[in-house]
Amino acid sequence: MEIIIIFFIAHWYLSLFSQSFLQHRYAAHASFTMSKFWERFFYVFAYITQGSSYMSARAYGILHRMHHAYADTDKDPHSPKYFSNFFTMMLHTRKVFADIFTKRVKIEERFTKNLPDWPWMDKLGHSIINKGLFALLYVVIYFLFAPYWWLFLLVPIHILMGPVHGTIINWFAHKYGKKSFEVSNTSKNLMPVDILMLGEDYHNNHHKFPASANFGYKWYEIDPIYYIMLGLESLGIIKIHGKGKYMESEY
Known part of the structure; x- marks a missing residue:
């Protein structure tokens, strides 16, 4: 059972790190830069x-x-304001994402500037065969190491780990929690101290300062990924923009 617990926790946090570090803070907000070598390295890390x-x-x-x-x-890809539950919101988000990924819709130019792109890796990662093989891997691991049947209830979370993380922030952090800043949306800080989501729960802070690498603002709002980023910068792997500053921007 210990192996399953370790595997679940490791998958939760490593997957979350990849989403927050590569796709969110790097691709969406360009809060730091890195060389093409390291960009490809973290692409592979995210794939795994x-x-x-x-x-x-x-x-x-x-x-x-x-x-x-x-x-x-009404143009927000995933606002709880327009959906009765998070299932329908995430299904809509999936459709919008798929339309963007397959280039079935025209995107405003301002949203496409300075984005990382590795078509080969994206094609591999999004293929049905690839997704099925990873899902099978999770099932096999549970068959080998799960001593109780009820542990298999965790397998769907492994398969849908990214959407699960997205639901916590895009649904719950827009409905519950507290506001540190007045912004023109419903974003909230879901937890006063965020270990579960590695700093992503400080969603109100993030909507106030989208370009900032550090999502924590108050002294007790520890953002674990930001401190990992500081470590990576000290090793010369990344360069943080506006380090120590809180920067407002459109996105």
């Missing part, structure tokens, strides 16, 4: 850690920029 819920950094960046530009309006 996100597995069946791998997301194109380019498509995610566009989708998320649209969310900031149109937050809680």
Whole structure:
């Protein structure tokens, strides 16, 4: 059972790191830069850690920029304001994401500037065969190491890890929590101290300062990923923009 617990926790946090670091803070907000080598490295890292819920950094960046530009309006890809439950909201988000990824819709030019793009990796990561193989891998791991049947209830979370993380922020952090700043949308800080989502729960702070690498604002709002980024910068792997500053921008 210990192996399953370790596997679940590792998958939760490694997948979350990839989404927050590569797709969110790097692709969508360009809060730091890195060389092409390291960009490709973290693409591969995201492919491995996100597995069946791998997301194109380019498509995610566009989708998320649209969310900031149109937050809680009818043009927002995922506002709880327009859906009765998070299932229908996430199904709609999936459709919008797919339309962006397959280029079935025309995107405003302002949302497509300076985005990372690796078509080969995105094609691999989004293929049905690839998603199925990762899902099968999760099932096999549970068959080998899960001593109780009820542990298999965790398998769907592994398969849909990215959407699960997205639901926590895009639904719950727009409905529950507290506001540190008045903004023109319903974003809230879901938890006063965020370990569960590695800093992503400070969603109201993030909507106030979208370009800032650090999502924490008050002294107790620890953003674990920001401190990882500081470590990566000290190693010369990334360069943080406006380090120590809180920067407002459209997205």
